Amino acid sequence: MIAGTVALPEAVLAQEVNVYSHRQPELVQPLFDAFTAKTGIDVNVAFVDKGMVERLVAEGARSPADLVMTVDIARLAQIVDAGVTQPITDPVVLEAVPAELRAPDGQWIGLTSRARIVYASKERVAQGDVTTYEDLADPKWKGRICTRPFTDDYNVALTAAYLAHHDEDATKAWLEGIKANLARKPDGNDRSQVKSIWAGECDISLGNTYYMGQMLADPEQIEWANSVNLTFPVFEGDGTHVNVSGVAMTQAAPNKEEAIQLIEFLVSAEAQEIYAETNNEFPATPGVKRSELVASWGEFTANSLELTDIAALRPAALKLIEEVDLDG
Secondary structure, three states, X not given: OOOOOOOOOHHHHOOEEEEEEOOOHHHHHHHHHHHHXXXXXXXXXXXXXXXXXXXXXXXXXXXXXOEEEEEOHHHHHHHHHOOOEEOOOOHHHHHHOOHHHEXXXXXXXXXXXXXXXXXXXXXXXXXXXXXXXXXXXXXXXXXXXXXXXXXXXXXXHHHHHHHHHOOHHHHHHXXXXXXXXXXXXXXXXXXXXXXXXXXXXXXXXXXXOHHHXXXXXXXXXXXXXXXXXXXXXXXXXXXXXXXXXXXXXXXXXXXXXXXXXXXXXXXXXXXXXXXXXXXXXXXXXXXXXXXXXXXXXXXXXEOOOOHHHHHHOHHHHHHHHHHHOOOO
């Protein structure tokens, strides 16, 4: 030991949390920076675009990951179903997040929510022309819809929600109707669909609400964003489809105590406000205000489905999408 120094306990020296994340760096780094500034605990992030489940299974008990952060209930369910998570039972977390935005057994916790809505051309689609998801299969939209692939998680979740409201035959007919109405083969991401509307290639598209905020913040994409209106369609007899971003704790979790502290921070009012302002998402914690931009989009009623029920129907929904060959 160097003279004049004090030996710190190993636990203090090792204060860190290791996160595997599907979320883009710019969306979560402000949160981790604020957490470290508040607690002194470092957050090490590995951004894993593909193969998250396979990586966690292969690492098993040796995994360095404490937490997994991801988007979409389907991805959360896949991680849980792989048997690589443990329940989060911290009372601070459970009190902060409403029951409908977390797993009943605590295997995942919702951090934010977002609605899957319709972007509609301001020039070619009148306000009120899109009211329900069922309406997307109406022949009046023939040649007017563009979308990212329907095998993408966001659209699989929407289809699973549709299946929860209807039977398989009706859901298959709906998918066939959407396919018949496509302006082009599904491709790209949600923002590229808005670009296509701006370019006159189609008139409406599906998209997550927060992408509007991202486009408005990008000088190259502002014009795209300003060419469309956001509309909040509903399922007949219910509300608008809502999904979540969330966090799960790994079975290995070598830094469990620090990981719990990070989750507590992520559901706190301070972090939820950062989410609201930075990511343009809906806070999961009640009482936290939406950003001014998000609030300007108006109010809507979320559908009544349990997210776990949507996740359970994901395999059946994906099978129907592939049977219809919607992306072909």
